[in-house]
Amino acid sequence: MIKIPYEEIILKINEKTGMMAGEIEDRIDKKLKQLSGLISKEGAAHIVANELGVKIFEPLSGRLQIKNIISGMRDVETVGKVLQVYEIREFSSENRSGKVASMLIGDETGTIRVVLWGSQADLTANIAQGFIVKVLGGYVRENNGRKEIHLNDRSQLLINPKGEVVKEVVEVASGRRKEIKELKENDIDIELLGTIVQAFDIKFYEVCPRCAKRAKPSSDLFVCNEHGNVIPSYSYVMNAVLDDGTETIRCVFFRNQVEKLLSMSQEQLMKFRSEPAEFEAVKNNLLGTIIKVIGRANNNPMFNRLEFVAQNVDPNPNPEEELKRVQGN
Secondary structure, three states, rough: OOEOOOHHHHHHHHHHHHOOOOHHHHHHHHHHOOOOOOHHHHHHHHHHHHHOOOOOOOOOOOOOOOOOOOOOEEEEEEEEEEEEOOOOOEEEEEEEEEEEEEEEEEEEEEEEHHHHHHHHHHHHHHHOOEEEEEEEEEEEEEEEOEEEEEEEEEEEEEEEOOOOOOOOOOOOOOOOOHHHHHHHOOOOOEEEEEEEEEEEEEEEEEEEOOOOOHOOOOOOHEOOOEEEEEEOEEEEEEEEEEOOOOOEEEEEHHHHHHHHHHHHHHOHHHHHHHHHHHHHHHHHHHHEEEEEEEEEEEOOOOOOOOEEEEEEEEOOHHHHHHHHHHOOO
């Protein structure tokens, strides 16, 4: 079902009729009282729009600008410039398992997150900031009040397609800055700035060399649920505690973010698997380091605590930019 936010209905009526927002909302309030208990605020807004001859939803087809993408749409086509690529992660539940990745794209009208499921997630390995991507056959969902385009195995993602150009992208903050004390479970696209006060050892684990999913030990080798017996590759994860002066939180860094945090290559990091004692000096050097990290807040059910999963990390935030931010507040 296509869902149009209340604020967008108000804006649409304003654009088509020239009525002020206050006058439109007065009409909506009267309609709510008239149909008390029988209709939502959005429903009342739709009725008012209809009475004024304003079409809130006009069927759209073909390539859409991001501002025209609405929750509930299917078979969406759009083109955007990649602003941020996030980590591939695996998931597992009683009903299904697999992998998912995401990225933020933008055009001249706005920005939107693109979520890639299954085999589509692998495409992010070939995508970098500044690339142009074309989405075909996406479907739109709402997540915590934000629209997202989702891609499954029936969708297509074209990377740097010939002839496609995106002009200047509408400026967007890389993440909503919050203090740690303000974090809530399921917060997404949140930016934290803080000091590392504790760092933990890297944990290495076996993955399938073909699909990068977790490989489980068997009697002889390792087994991938999708590809059977494999000689595993290795991935890694690292935890650190971040303090921003309001509170502390444990941050979780997976493979790419570990490399960014430590400014080390995969080859350099793999040496610590056979020589873990050598990592002590690296951990000590991290203490007191100020970093900026973007990610999501999750509840760890094992310890019943909030943790922050990093999706992008800046180990050298610009002090001038941070000063301007403070002065702006």
